Amino acid sequence: MSKEKETVSTEKNKKDTREQELWDRISMSEGTERAEVLDELSHIAYKRDHYVECLHLVDTSIDIYFKQGGINLYLKELIHLYHGKAHCFENLKRYTEAAEIHEELAKMKDLDGDLEGQAEELRAAGRAWYRIEEWRKSLDNHIAAKAITYPEISTITMGIDLLNVGMALAKLKSYEDAIDSYLNARTLCKEAKNPEFVGWCDNYLALSYIALKNGPEARFHAQHYFNYTKVAEDLGMEAYSRYRLGAAHLLCEEYEDAEKHLARSLELLTLDEDKDWEDIVAVNKELAIALTALDRAEEAKARLERIKTIEETIAA
Numbered sequence: 001m002s003k004e005k006e007t008v009s010t011e012k013n014k015k016d017t018r019e020q021e022l023w024d025r026i027s028m029s030e031g032t033e034r035a036e037v038l039d040e041l042s043h044i045a046y047k048r049d050h051y052v053e054c055l056h057l058v059d060t061s062i063d064i065y066f067k068q069g070g071i072n073l074y075l076k077e078l079i080h081l082y083h084g085k086a087h088c089f090e091n092l093k094r095y096t097e098a099a100e101i102h103e104e105l106a107k108m109k110d111l112d113g114d115l116e117g118q119a120e121e122l123r124a125a126g127r128a129w130y131r132i133e134e135w136r137k138s139l140d141n142h143i144a145a146k147a148i149t150y151p152e153i154s155t156i157t158m159g160i161d162l163l164n165v166g167m168a169l170a171k172l173k174s175y176e177d178a179i180d181s182y183l184n185a186r187t188l189c190k191e192a193k194n195p196e197f198v199g200w201c202d203n204y205l206a207l208s209y210i211a212l213k214n215g216p217e218a219r220f221h222a223q224h225y226f227n228y229t230k231v232a233e234d235l236g237m238e239a240y241s242r243y244r245l246g247a248a249h250l251l252c253e254e255y256e257d258a259e260k261h262l263a264r265s266l267e268l269l270t271l272d273e274d275k276d277w278e279d280i281v282a283v284n285k286e287l288a289i290a291l292t293a294l295d296r297a298e299e300a301k302a303r304l305e306r307i308k309t310i311e312e313t314i315a316a
Contacts, residue, residue, distance in 0.1 A: 019044055032074070035064040039077075042084055051088040058084050071111065079108050086124070099128035099137070106144075115150040122148070126164060130171075139168035159188030159197060166204060175208045182208065199228035199237075206244040215251030222248045226261075239268035243283050250286055255293040262287040281311045 022044075025037050042057035062081050065074040082105050089098035102125035109117040126141035146161040166181035186201035202225035209218035222244035229238040246261035266283050269276060284307045291300035 032065065032068055032077075035061040035068075035077070038064070039081060039084075042081075046084065046088070049091070051091045055085060055088045058088070071108065075108060075112055079105065079112065082108065090128070095128045095131045096134075099125045099132075099134075099141075102128060103141070115148055116152055119145045119148040119150070119153075123161070123164070126168070130164075130168065133171075135168050135171040139165065139172065142168055154192070155188050156192035156194050156197065159185045159192060159194075159201075161185075162188065163197065163201060163204070166208075170204065170208055170211075173211075175211050179205060179208050195228060196232075199225055199232075202228070203240070203244065206248060210244065210247050210251065213251060215248055215253075218248035219245065219252055235268055236272070239265050239272075240279075242268070243279065243286075246283070246290070247286055250290055253293070255290045258290040259287065259294065262290060277310055277314050281307050281314065 019041070022037050022041050026034065029037055038057045038061040042054045042061065045051075045054040045057060058081050062078065062085075065078055065081070068074065071078060082101055086098050086101040086105065089095070089101060102121045106118050106121035106125065109115075109121060122141045122145035126138045126145065129135075129138035129141060142161060142164040146158075146165060162181045162185035166178040166185060169175075169178035169181060182201050182205045186198055186205070189197040189201055202221040206218050206222035206225055209215075209221065222241065226238070226241040226245050229241040242261040242265035246258045246265060249255070249258035249261065262283055266280065266287065269280050269283065284303055288300035288304050291297070291303070
């Protein structure tokens, strides 16, 4: 056996021996000592991606701590275990439960006097609710996170908080309020000298102005987002920046520019193996409007006919 294989085998045996020792200790331990053993076993299960087993071990440990005095005596230990629970739920894509655990963690960290940690948990809850389209709950958590100030908070973090608030507001179709939040976020992201997040702000500003049919403002921010994607040489992002820019030109009745950007957006979107069919259909429809305005109605009609089956399929 090679030295490398010997090392791997030795490490595995040590791990297996340690795990067996822990299981043996379960029957001989009680109270918080038992809870600590269960916690250590949960770490082993987590590293093996055995998230359901990990959850069971964590829950059993949590129950013991609550029976022994709960948050009043074992706040730090329970925070640690709830973190593990949240990570398991996220890995299992059980985002409702993950969001609820992050909200509980926010309360615990408030009790612990950890303002930064409390804000982080509220942000995590907001992201989890956003994933499952619970826009109001996402907004409430991001607003709560934004309201917490602490000495270590950075300018970019404050900017991202405002960006997250804006995204949730836009999903609730409160576009004017979303724009206010995005503009403030953009100012902070520029102050933090972070071109990437300034670009994201321009992206979402363009989308909100497009929703409000404000062509000139949409074009202004879409152009900035496009400029960023070209400098960054990110073809994936360029596909979407051209989509925004094409839609903005369309609102401004600049049909030739709209056609140019929308056609290139489609070329880039269809390069992706994991195709975003919803946006591909939407860009085709926008492009058909531009083509019709350019007296190319037959070409527009043919394009709409081609996407009909795909549109019906994704809408089913």
